[in-house]
Amino acid sequence: MSKQMIMKLHRKKQTFAIVVALIVGLIACQSTPENSTKLPGSSQSTEVALPGKGVKVRPGSGTSVAGQFVSEIIRIGLEKLGYEVEELKLLNITALFLALGNDEIDVAPTLEKLHTNFFEKAGGEKKLEVVGMFSSSDIIQGYSIDKKTADQYKVTNLVQLKDAKIAKLFDSDGDGKANLTGCNPGLACELIIDHHLKVYGLENTVKQDKGEMEVLKADIIARYQQGKPILYSNWNLDWLTSVLQTGADVVWLEVPFTSLPGEKGKEMTQKDTTVSGKNLGFAVDRARLVASRQFLSANPSAKRWFELVRVPFEDIITQEKLAREGQNRSKDIRRNAEEWVKNHQALVDGWLEEAQTAGKAAK
Structure with missing residues (x-):
């Protein structure tokens, strides 16, 4: 074999080796496949x-x-x-x-x-x-009124709204009944409020205002800012609690006894609905x-x-x-x-x- 042919074969081998090295390098540099990942929070390369x-x-x-x-x-x-x-x-x-x-x-x-x-x-x-x-925190729901009205008329319990004179304080549409701002139709809280109005004997003096909750909450704030009495159902997992603060602006009302709708509701006792010594009527939830x-x-x-x-x-x-x-x-x-x-x-x-x-x- 001539010296020239030997040099040509040598160059071909070098070229092949370079190509193989490039392919291996490209494979090594590829990103992690879709079906695998590094352990989150770990610096280890284990996939x-x-x-x-x-x-x-x-x-x-x-x-x-x-x-x-x-x-x-x-x-x-x-x-x-x-x-x-x-x-x-x-x-x-x-x-x-x-x-x-x-x-x-x-x-x-x-x-x-x-x-x-x-x-x-x-x-x-x-x-x-x-x-x-x-x-992790307990979810608390109940009925609130503005502290000013609560203090002035010594209102502490929802059942006091059986008194037409007390109920009329919260009448915002002129029909003589208290307007209790409630929930969207179809929500569980809407059904519970209607149940409470019935079992506490309040249907003749109180009615639940139902609708889009963000609109209802805006109305609550507007009435409060105008110095008018407010009565509404609310829970602590809500931005409204940062605007109307319990103890400073509003207070929880108690209910006369525990009563919730449905078969499971019958199993609830006063212990299930009491927060800081007050029976709020709604089960403390998670x-x-x-x-x-x-x-x-x-x-x-x-x-x-x-x-x-x-x-x-x-x-x-x-x-x-x-x-x-x-x-x-x-x-x-x-x-x-x-x-x-x-x-x-x-x-x-x-x-x-x-x-x-x-x-x-x-x-």
């Missing part, structure tokens, strides 16, 4: 399969800002676990539980006691499971998630994620204030949820890591 890959999740929520905000945080975590998460479906509480029971959505934020009758009608524990507690048992059984990582998420009351109320100021579109709430996750990244990463571990342990 683990995302537990939700190929699984669709259909989340739902009531129309309240609080429910939407928490649901978006839940969605973000599910996405990071690899699930294909559909857009949030917003429904009134009746339709929400109907969708859960009919396997049209997989998970939604609810209240454990306030929504118990809806839970039972949707199939109860055979189909659904209450899981997690997305906010913010929980309700999910399909079938979905939870098949997705241990998602279940563990649902169990771990906690959003402080203050952060939920802040989101409600932002919504009141104009950040009330779905994209606004989503953006604010992303910001919340970013501000609590180490905590969220810990939850995600534990959720991934739960998925691996179940295999």
Whole structure:
């Protein structure tokens, strides 16, 4: 073989080696595949399969800002676990539980006691499971009036509105009955208020004003600022509590005895509805998630994620204030949820890591 041919073969071998090296380098530099990720909160390069890959999740929520905000945080975590998460479906509480029971959505934020009758009608524990507690503080609901009127007329109990003279103080439409600002039609609180007016013998002197709650709350504030008496139902997980503060601006009214609608309501006692020695008429509640048992059984990582998420009351109320100021579109709430996750990244990463571990342990 000539010297010239040997040099040509040598050059070909060098070229081949360079090409192989380039290919290997490109493979090494590729980003993490879709079906794997680094453990959140870890600097280790160990890659683990995302537990939700190929699984669709259909989340739902009531129309309240609080429910939407928490649901978006839940969605973000599910996405990071690899699930294909559909857009949030917003429904009134009746339709929400109907969708859960009919396997049209997989998970939604609810209240454990306030929504118990809806839970039972949707199939109860055979189909659904209450899981997690997305906010740790007790949820308190009841009837409030302005402190000025309460002090002047010594009104401490809702049943005092049987007195037509007292009831007329809160008459805003001139029909002689007290206007009690209530809830959207179809919500659990609307049904409870109507039940209370009946069992406490108040139907002749008090009526519930029903409608869009944000509009109703705006009317409450306007009347208060005008120095007029106000009477309304409210809960502590609401931006209104930062405008009309309990003890300074308004006071809770007691009820004469505990009575709640439905079969589950009959099981409630005065102990269940009493806060700081006052019987407020509504069960002291907890913010929980309700999910399909079938979905939870098949997705241990998602279940563990649902169990771990906690959003402080203050952060939920802040989101409600932002919504009141104009950040009330779905994209606004989503953006604010992303910001919340970013501000609590180490905590969220810990939850995600534990959720991934739960998925691996179940295999």
